[in-house]
Amino acid sequence: xxxxxxxxxxxxxxxxxxxxxxxxxxxxxxxxxxxxxxxxxxxxxxxxxxxxxxxxxxxxxxxxxxxxxxxxxxxxxxxxxxxxxxxxxxxxxxxxxxxxxxxxxxxxxxxxxxxxxxxxxxxxxxxxxxxxxxxxxxxxxxxxxxxxxxxxxxxxxxxxxxxxxxxxxxxxxxxxxxxxxxxxxxxxxxxxxxxxxxxxxxxxxxxxxxxxxxxxxxxxxxxxxxxxxxxxxxxxxxxxxxxxxxxxxxxxxxxxxxxxxxxxxxxxxxxxxxxxxxxxxxxxxxxxxxxxxxxxxxxxxxxxxxxxxxxxxxxxxxxxxxxxxxxxxxxxxxxxx
Amino acid sequence: xxxxxxxxxxxxxxxxxxxxxxxxxxxxxxxxxxxxxxxxxxxxxxxxxxxxxxxxxxxxxxxxxxxxxxxxxxxxxxxxxxxxxxxxxxxxxxxxxxxxxxxxxxxxxxxxxxxxxxxxxxxxxxxxxxxxxxxxxxxxxxxxxxxxxxxxxxxxxxxxxxxxxxxxxxxxxxxxxxxxxxxxxxxxxxxxxxxxxxxxxxxxxxxxxxxxxxxxxxxxxxxxxxxxxxxxxxxxxxxxxxxxxxxxxxxxxxxxxxxxxxxxxxxxxxxxxxxxxxxxxxxxxxxxxxxxxxxxxxxxxxxxxxxxxxxxxxxxxxxxxxxxxxxxxxxxxxxxx
DNA sequence: CGAGGATTTGTTAGCGCTAACACGCAAGCA
DNA sequence: TGCTTGCGTGTTAGCGCTAACAAATCCTCG
Numbered sequence: 001x002x003x004x005x006x007x008x009x010x011x012x013x014x015x016x017x018x019x020x021x022x023x024x025x026x027x028x029x030x031x032x033x034x035x036x037x038x039x040x041x042x043x044x045x046x047x048x049x050x051x052x053x054x055x056x057x058x059x060x061x062x063x064x065x066x067x068x069x070x071x072x073x074x075x076x077x078x079x080x081x082x083x084x085x086x087x088x089x090x091x092x093x094x095x096x097x098x099x100x101x102x103x104x105x106x107x108x109x110x111x112x113x114x115x116x117x118x119x120x121x122x123x124x125x126x127x128x129x130x131x132x133x134x135x136x137x138x139x140x141x142x143x144x145x146x147x148x149x150x151x152x153x154x155x156x157x158x159x160x161x162x163x164x165x166x167x168x169x170x171x172x173x174x175x176x177x178x179x180x181x182x183x184x185x186x187x188x189x190x191x192x193x194x195x196x197x198x199x200x201x202x203x204x205x206x207x208x209x210x211x212x213x214x215x216x217x218x219x220x221x222x223x224x225x226x227x228x229x230x231x232x233x234x235x236x237x238x239x240x241x242x243x244x245x246x247x248x249x250x251x252x253x254x255x256x257x258x259x260x261x262x263x264x265x266x267x268x269x270x271x272x273x274x275x276x277x278x279x280x281x282x283x284x285x286x287x288x289x290x291x292x293x294x295x296x297x298x299x300x301x302x303x304x305x306x307x308x309x310x311x312x313x314x315x316x317x318x319x320x321x322x323x324x325x326x327x328x329x330x331x332x333x334x335x336x337x
Numbered sequence: 338x339x340x341x342x343x344x345x346x347x348x349x350x351x352x353x354x355x356x357x358x359x360x361x362x363x364x365x366x367x368x369x370x371x372x373x374x375x376x377x378x379x380x381x382x383x384x385x386x387x388x389x390x391x392x393x394x395x396x397x398x399x400x401x402x403x404x405x406x407x408x409x410x411x412x413x414x415x416x417x418x419x420x421x422x423x424x425x426x427x428x429x430x431x432x433x434x435x436x437x438x439x440x441x442x443x444x445x446x447x448x449x450x451x452x453x454x455x456x457x458x459x460x461x462x463x464x465x466x467x468x469x470x471x472x473x474x475x476x477x478x479x480x481x482x483x484x485x486x487x488x489x490x491x492x493x494x495x496x497x498x499x500x501x502x503x504x505x506x507x508x509x510x511x512x513x514x515x516x517x518x519x520x521x522x523x524x525x526x527x528x529x530x531x532x533x534x535x536x537x538x539x540x541x542x543x544x545x546x547x548x549x550x551x552x553x554x555x556x557x558x559x560x561x562x563x564x565x566x567x568x569x570x571x572x573x574x575x576x577x578x579x580x581x582x583x584x585x586x587x588x589x590x591x592x593x594x595x596x597x598x599x600x601x602x603x604x605x606x607x608x609x610x611x612x613x614x615x616x617x618x619x620x621x622x623x624x625x626x627x628x629x630x631x632x633x634x635x636x637x638x639x640x641x642x643x644x645x646x647x648x649x650x651x652x653x654x655x656x657x658x659x660x661x662x663x664x665x666x667x668x669x670x671x672x673x674x
Numbered sequence: 675c676g677a678g679g680a681t682t683t684g685t686t687a688g689c690g691c692t693a694a695c696a697c698g699c700a701a702g703c704a
Numbered sequence: 705t706g707c708t709t710g711c712g713t714g715t716t717a718g719c720g721c722t723a724a725c726a727a728a729t730c731c732t733c734g
Binding site: 012013014024025034057059060061062063064065 | 689690691692693
């Protein structure tokens, strides 16, 4: 294919048709594989396309077909392992299905910022939108989701009238908590994520339920913000606690901060205190000590999210739900003493 | 704004014009702010837009203006801190300037996969492309970048005929290495990133140059793959080294693995060995011990990358270069003994 | 009070493509 | 031979929008 000189108009279907000596419709048929074309005609057309470096004009096609082949993703602007991985999972599945992905990131999720992002994407003429914003406020924003436009959510908005895919956070928290209880601890402390995150709520709920089901006392929950710093601060105050012996951190970053604070306080993990996290970030196996944590398969989440959106675009149910089951990964931080 | 019933055609400019009792051109002028419109006419038009829930058809607009307001980003499908942060920086800057971002991710970078991704994006009618793929092979792919289409690269392809923005990796490596030498160590070992990464090459080069400039022996470089696992393995073999006293890891993840291996081998950091990393991931301050590392401002990188692309789309130089200077963050891992 | 200019609105064409239908031609059949 | 059938190709219209120009309206001032 030759590069077209800068400033020159891009070749159109008609230009190709001229070179190939056919009508523009025949060229269209060759490109889209619609309608019958004699092999020898097809070859002439393909040669002309090659010669001119023709590239279909997607705007013109979209205008007439009403389809853009683009999906929108509203993503949280953060480097949190989960959301970023989910994004790649979605992108992959979408690309395989022939869709492009347009992202619109949101720095501080809120009812209106998410609605704005969705509106932005609609103006970009996306055919559907995936919202990755596992916040309580995101859930509320989705409650007002239009019925005439396909929106799906990942990990949030239980009550929203949109399909939702989520990892079973409660179950993951239950697994971690039961694992710690099974080791003989009287109770398990918890460092929760920010209150406005659904995942934080669910993990806390799973932890609390499990303690109650086992009839053990529920300690005061400690509130963090997912960051290692907040885990560190939580660890500093927990270190003063006289009968502390097991902690379940809401994510791996906070667990890391916790480990750091304990190390500084001369508390040995797992000998004095056992610690578990959530997410299984790739680094968790190399923390000091290696961290027991709950693994979420984000690639799978991304794939299934795309699937749900594809279904919804086909007129599927607004109330579809999909749940991905997490897995407990046991490492030294809850190992033998 | 009312939701349109499913299945109904979206309202067009003409529909709005009908309701407002004006011509479609007047509506267009109101929407785009082109040409003068009487305030009272404008109000009627806006009311009609509101009433119908009108949303401009971007395909039609793109068809006639030749502009889509979309940029493409070729991203590496990975959760590495740097690329992901850069992506957000770009998205932010682009959104502020009124552009949308379409991403195309690449799992294994290579000459052809990157060229394919760029071609994909061009078919999506993006106005320009940013390639985030700091590989040697990416650089080669960019050497064949078309002259008639704006492409910029972040962090790679020194020789490619496209604008490039990068963090000064050599300088960062120099800072880390000099910092270690200044602490009185005889030499500094290095765990390098994968050979096909430009960043890995530059960091290694900066390290090597610095050692040579100071006239100290250059130890055999150890090759990792950015992962904590590879850092851990490097640490296991380094632990056997009799006169080891300072290590500069190519990134923070590998430094983490290294710290883990040293902890297992009973080597104390910084007492027995001092360790520095690269990137300053948010967790680095909470490693055991907190890690001295080189900070890169990825948000700035994203912003400037967008700036370079904007310049290139305006007919700017294909050989523009921008360099972001990194910063050494000193923490306990190179602290007093 | 009417010419001339500025302001506001309308008309027309066409961007590049696909849908729908029309046409020509060869083959099949009676 | 005439009529159908089906294949391969062409013609036309129109998607929703903006650019360019044309027309109408309003004001200002001699």
